Amino acid sequence: MLLEIMFGAVVLLGNLLFKLVKLIWNNRYKFPKLKINRSSPQVSNTISAQNNIVTPVQTTELVTEKRYALKDSLLTPTEKDFLEVLRQIVGDKYSIELQVPLSRIVSPIDSSAHFTNYRDFNKISAKSIDFVLYDKEYKPYLAIELDDRSHSRWDRIKRDAFVNDVMKSVGLRLIHIKVSYSYDLNKLSLVILGGPIIEK
Helix, strand or coil, X not given: CHHHHHHHHHHHHHHHHHHHHHHHHHCCCCCCCCCECCCCCCEEEEECCCCCCEEEEECECXXXXXXXXXXXXXXXXXXXXXXXXXXXXXXXXXXXXXXXXXXXXXXXXXXXXXXXXXXXXXXXXXXEEEEEEECCCCCEEEEEEEECHHHHCHHHHHHHHHHHHHHHHHCCCEEEEECCCCCCHHHHHHHHHCCCCXXX
């Protein structure tokens, strides 16, 4: 009796396994196709490396609801104004980068290509510097923080103290400039370059 039950169970499992394998085999080439929204005006461009032809890439309808919006600018109006002043001061002697992640200019000492010290890395990963000047070898020359009223908040004071300590420890000069309606170019040039404005 027990043998008959066991034999029946084995036969039943064998049939189920056979049907499962058959189902997988019959559907092995049937993959779900993405639905392309061809009427969407949002089309991005990609460049083919082989023939340098720009081809439009249609967006797919994977996102069912709008959850993101394109920012108007990387910079605030006060940062844009200061950027124009900074360009007048440095000319083409230094290149200017905006909103530079701190992790792009410093890294934990004990990290390597095969290991990242995440305890120290996480402290710098979400922080950025308003402006960084690079020399011709693309080595950081100077970091600039443009301080508005938000820098008087406790969390910003704590954040600024940490960034100041990091910059001091790596030997990169960091200056804080208060937001103003107008800037004295010669005074800023003395602070940034140690001399008069560079003639273009």
